[in-house]
Amino acid sequence: MPAYTVREWDKLAYGDGQGQIPVQYADRFAALAACTAFAGRDGSGVLEPGRHALRARGVVGILAAGDASLEILPKIDVAPGETLDYQNAAIRKRLVHMLAVALDLRIDLGAVTDLAWQRETLLEILIRIFCDKLTMALRKGMPRRYVECEEDLPTLRGQFDTTRQFTRLAANPSRLACRFDQLSEDIALNRIMKAAVVHLLRVSRRSSxxxxxxxxxxxxxxxxxxxxSVVRWDEVVIDRTNQFWRELFTMVRLFLQGRYQTTTGGAGQGTAMLFEMNALFEEYVGRLIARALAGTRLNVSLQGGRLFCLNEQDSEQGLFQTKPDILIRRDGKIVHVIDTKWKRISSRINDPKQGVSQADVYQMMAYAQLYHAPRLTLLYPHHPSLGPEDLVHARYRITGHDTILETASIDVSNNSNMLMRLRRLLLLEEPDAVDLIE
Known part of the structure; x- marks a missing residue:
């Protein structure tokens, strides 16, 4: 099965040589990508076909069409000087780690060999992890629940169904209409697990x-x-009796619904599993910040606030609702608003504005007006040209306000002491930072 890899915002040249993609495969992937929810109005939100190359946009994941697959990896700077396969392996590992944090999954990255990280695509690695977890869960027994059954039996079992007895069985008094509860494995959770197994069996290309x-x-x-397409997610009940299955249920939702799109058309147009890096980076950072500030007097809320920029004069109906990525409160008062941006900023030497867009600044000015927080942060992914470590790069005072707007970066390629680094970054401007620790 031909497999191709490209990083977001990079190009894959047309051709039959190494590091190139045949035009017929490129057209197939572009057509599949145009059917997904991230395609946009012109259909090029995932892949942008050009005259000489296929260009990836700000969406990562995998596209499988026919006998070929295209993997789009995030633009994370790792392992300089190493081989391309080694770098791609490191990026896959970081991406799986980000997914694990964002989805609250416990994934042992060391359980997958270095060779597998280099040779297998993101989809095959996730399938392998899912199989490991499902096999371990099934060794403890398949979950069962009592389900209501209706049967016509020669002897009474459970409750007698009078209505059915004197309508459907009126001519057959030898059978009794019974209604009873029976412990069964044929429940919604197991049906969803089976649907995931059957689906993955169709899309996997690795023999193992x-x-x-x-x-x-x-x-x-x-x-x-x-x-x-018709599984009943609402019928699944996760409680203390089947708590071990919560992570598997989350992974199944990842494969079948919600965070990505499965697209089929015609005679099997293909399958797409895609993630928008903006949304993934936001969820990843938000959850890490909540962990970093645990045990302090600071409370973290994700996608909170939701104040409106405008109100209609007559009806007072709100218009243009805001949803800051991360709000940090102290004693109930908002003290810090953070907005994450999956973009590459430049050092101040190269550009005084650091490549920060005007729209992002306007957005933060609106937050300053609505939430009255003394500190606002635009948080970006770190890269080597910004310096050796993640930090606050610049601070600005918003005109007419005492509010400080800062630009900062966090290195997602380095998992070492991540929570400590985030805590240092967030408590940097707190005059009583030591007193915040409970």
């Missing part, structure tokens, strides 16, 4: 993954077949 998925499908042989 296919073999494991076939074995898992055999375990679920007695569970009803439900197409992935």
């Amino acid at each position: 993954n296919q073999q494991r998925l076939r074995e898992l499908a055999f375990v679920y042989a007695d569970i009803a077949d439900v197409p992935a």
Whole structure:
């Protein structure tokens, strides 16, 4: 199966040589990408076909069409001087780590060999992790629940259904209409797990993954077949009796719904599993900040606030609602507003504005007006040209306000002491930073 890899915002030249992609495959991937939710009005929000090359945009993930796949990796600076395969392996590992944090999953990255990180695509790695977790869960037993059953039996079991007895069974008094509860494995959670196994068996191209998925499908042989498009997510109940399955349920949602798009058309146009890096970076940083400030007097809320920029004069109906990525409160009062941006900024030597867009500044000025926080931060991914470590790069005073707007960066390629680095970054301007620790 031909497999191609490109990083976001980079180009993949047309051709049959190494590091190139045949035009027929490029057209196939572009057509598939144009069907996804991230495509935009002109259909080029994921892939942009050019005269000489196929260009990736700010969406990462994998596209599988026919017998070929295209992997789009985030632009994370890792392992300078190493081989391309080694760098791509490191990026896949960082991306899986970001997904694990954003989705609250416990994933042992060391369980996947270095060779697998280099040779397998993101999708195959996630399938392998899913198979490991599902196999471990099934060893403890498949979850069961009491379900209501209605059967016509020769002897009474449970409750007698009078209505059914004297309508449907009026001519057959030898059978009794019974209604009873029965402990069953054929429940919504297991049906969804089976739907995921069947779906992944169709999209996986690695023989080892296919073999494991076939074995898992055999375990679920007695569970009803439900197409992935019509599974009943609302019927799944995760409680203390099946808490171990919460992470698997989250992974199944990742494969089948919500955070990515599965696109099929015609005679199997293909499958797309895509992530918008802006949204993933926001969720990843937000959850890490909540962990970093745990145990302090600072409270973190994600996508909070939701104040309106305008109110209609007559009806007072709000217009243009704001949703700051991260709000930090102290004693109930907002003291810090953080907005994450998956963009590359430049050092102040190269550009006094650091490449910060005017729209982003206007957005933060609106937050200053609405939330009255003394500190605002635009947080970007760090890269080597900004210096050796992540830090606050510049501070500005908003005209007419005492509010300080700062630009800062965090290195997502370096997982070492991440929480400590974030805490240092966030408590930098706190005059009583020591007193904030409870």
